[in-house]
Amino acid sequence: MAMSSILKADDIKKALDAFKVADSFNHKKFFEMVGLKAKSADDVKKVFHLLDADHSGFIEEEELKFVLKCFATDGRDLTDKETKTFLQAADKDGDGKIGVDEFAALVYE
Template sequence: MAMSSILNADDIKKALDAFAAADSFDYRKFFDMVGLKAKSSDDVKKVFKVLDADNSGFIEEEELKFVLKGFAKDGRDLTDKETKAFLNAADKDGDGKIGVDEFVQLVTE
């Protein structure tokens, strides 16, 4: 499933452009800019499935690094600092990965 079937392609492009510089990624602003915060939890779960590249049911740290590429092929890789901050914000149970419920909670908080 393509991200553009869930979210507006123009919104995705604007959000990616806004966070093009290294160490500028703010997941709260990003989710708001792409319109994800306004989506139903079912749509947020669809986005999670796209980002869960290995279909493990979790977004692991290695997958998080490429999260922007999940929104568009030309998205940049997150820096190690951004990846760790994103993981720490979302990983409520401390298992080192983000489950679907943790992701929905992060997006909607």
């Protein structure tokens, strides 16, 4: 399944363009711009599973770095600072990774 089967390609492109510059990524604005905030819980879970590249049931820090490339192949890598900020925002139990419930909570916050 591709991200474009869940979200509109135009919305993905606009969101990626908005965060092209290093250290500009804001997960709240990004999730809103791609239309994820307006999606059902099932669709948010589908997106989570696409981001969980190793299918471990968690999005780890290394996977977060490439999160924008999961939305479109021309997405950039997140900087180390952006990756750590994103992880801290989502990782409510402090285990160093993001579970599906933590991801959903982050999307809808």
